[in-house]
Amino acid sequence: MEQEYSHRPVLLDECVEGLNIRPDGIYVDGTLGRAGHSAEIVRRLTTGRLYCIDRDIAAIEAAQKRLEPWMDRVKLIHGNFTDLERLLTQAGVPTVDGMLFDFGVSSPQLDDPARGFSYMHDAPLDMRMDQSQPLTARTVVNEWPQEELRRILYQYGEERYAPAIAGAIVRVRGQAPIETTFQLVEVIRSAMPAQALREKQHPAKRTFQAIRIAVNDELTAAERVVEQAVPLLAKGGRLCIITFHSLEDRIVKNGYAGFVKGCTCPPDFPVCVCGKTPSLKLVNRKPILPGEEELKENPRARSAKLRVAEKL
Numbered sequence: 001m002e003q004e005y006s007h008r009p010v011l012l013d014e015c016v017e018g019l020n021i022r023p024d025g026i027y028v029d030g031t032l033g034r035a036g037h038s039a040e041i042v043r044r045l046t047t048g049r050l051y052c053i054d055r056d057i058a059a060i061e062a063a064q065k066r067l068e069p070w071m072d073r074v075k076l077i078h079g080n081f082t083d084l085e086r087l088l089t090q091a092g093v094p095t096v097d098g099m100l101f102d103f104g105v106s107s108p109q110l111d112d113p114a115r116g117f118s119y120m121h122d123a124p125l126d127m128r129m130d131q132s133q134p135l136t137a138r139t140v141v142n143e144w145p146q147e148e149l150r151r152i153l154y155q156y157g158e159e160r161y162a163p164a165i166a167g168a169i170v171r172v173r174g175q176a177p178i179e180t181t182f183q184l185v186e187v188i189r190s191a192m193p194a195q196a197l198r199e200k201q202h203p204a205k206r207t208f209q210a211i212r213i214a215v216n217d218e219l220t221a222a223e224r225v226v227e228q229a230v231p232l233l234a235k236g237g238r239l240c241i242i243t244f245h246s247l248e249d250r251i252v253k254n255g256y257a258g259f260v261k262g263c264t265c266p267p268d269f270p271v272c273v274c275g276k277t278p279s280l281k282l283v284n285r286k287p288i289l290p291g292e293e294e295l296k297e298n299p300r301a302r303s304a305k306l307r308v309a310e311k312l
Contacts, residue, residue, distance in 0.1 A: 241307050
């Protein structure tokens with residue numbers, strides 16, 4: 001069990017600094033995961049409170065133990081951070097001094113072969129972060145139209161062989177359903193040219209990423225979280241978001257930009273008629289990236305980017 005707790009969350013020091021934690025403040029960890037970020041936030045609180053949200057019930061159950069020393073100032077909420085506004089209203093939280101969202105798949109989900117996230121273990125095609133939702137990777141792979149498969153592989157996975165892979169999936173499933181991760185890996189391999197199979201990166205990596213994003217509707221989640229989080233922040237409150245994918249990072253960057261600009265009038269209007277004023281300022285112009293030390297310890301952090309903004 002101790003082994004599990006030695007896992008260091010991505011950009012931990014940078015997140016703690018970004019949140020600018022006050023001992024009496026109200027904070028939200030919207031993606032609890034292994035509770036590594038939560039543990040660092042809550043140990044800095046005295047009379048403050050930390051609300052932890054996760055859609056994976058396994059994460060909530062594990063956090064009971066991990067956060068046990070501080071449970072007097074923690075509330076665990078099983079739910080999806082895309083329902084942030086509703087979840088916090090139900091918990092009786094009108095405003096918050098800081099929020100953290102980490103859009104990475106938590107390591108226990110990746111490392112549990114039965115969850116079907118990994119192309120390195122054979123398992124049923126699942127990939128659901130919330131195991132009560134109906135849509136699974138099996139449904140996407142076996143039932144979605146070829147054109148939709150091509151689109152998600154290209155858009156979410158940035159997979160240049162998307163048309164060939166989508167075509168191969170549809171051909172193979174026409175004979176019999178594709179049931180497991182290894183079956184899918186074989187279909188992907190069969191569709192790729194020899195030189196692509198010699199690349200350092202696993203040939204299935206981009207396709208698996210794309211299907212995972214589609215199953216969990218991760219890009220919509222990124223949009224909705226910025227929209228909902230900013231109005232809930234108190235003046236001077238901080239919003240920290242970690243992304244692992246260029247599409248998500250762009251959504252967060254643009255989401256922040258809308259609140260930083262305020263005015264939504266067309267550029268050719270001589271004066272502002274919408275009356276909207278800026279409600280955010282960027283704490284860092286550019287995203288914060290992991291340092292060399294962290295990358296040595298945790299190669300999974302390589303694509304992580306943290307963006308921090310403050311409520312005006």
